[in-house]
Amino acid sequence: MSNLTLFVVSLIVVLLILLVYRWKITGKVTPHSVLLFYRDGCPHCEVFKPEWAHVEQALKDRAKKFNTMDPKVSNLASKYGVSGVPTIVLVGHDGGYETYFGSRTAAGIIARFA
Numbered sequence: 189m190s191n192l193t194l195f196v197v198s199l200i201v202v203l204l205i206l207l208v209y210r211w212k213i214t215g216k217v218t219p220h221s222v223l224l225f226y227r228d229g230c231p232h233c234e235v236f237k238p239e240w241a242h243v244e245q246a247l248k249d250r251a252k253k254f255n256t257m258d259p260k261v262s263n264l265a266s267k268y269g270v271s272g273v274p275t276i277v278l279v280g281h282d283g284g285y286e287t288y289f290g291s292r293t294a295a296g297i298i299a300r301f302a
Contacts, residue, residue: 219278219301222288224253225261225270233274242294247301 224240226233244251254261256273268277268285276288276297290296 219250220281221250221252221279222247222297222301223268223277223279224251225256225265225268225273225275225277226253227256227273230273236274236292239292239294239297243297246294246298250301 222243224243226236226240240251240253244253254264256262256265256270268275268279269287270277277285278288278300279285288297288300290300
């Protein structure tokens with residue numbers, strides 16, 4: 189093999205390793221639970237309530253909601269980087285998580301679990 193070929197192969201291997209490493213850190217979480225952080229009186233949260241009711245019905249005990257006005261919730265909200273409401277967080281089997289930025293419809297959220 190020429191030096192150039194060896195260099196190109198090495199570069200490809202390094203790039204693949206970096207991509208896999210990055211995917212493990214920022215990759216999609218296989219959801220085990222979906223958490224909704226909301227606040228009483230928030231107009232956006234109020235609009236979202238009927239959709240969330242469908243999510244809760246479809247996902248049963250895997251869908252949980254937390255009122256950020258409750259002082260007991262502040263540590264949990266901090267853990268998941270919640271800075272505004274409504275915020276949906278997907279939590280994986282391994283404890284990994286991601287903030288859900290997809291469709292704010294029940295169908296869109298439920299589809300993310302498929």
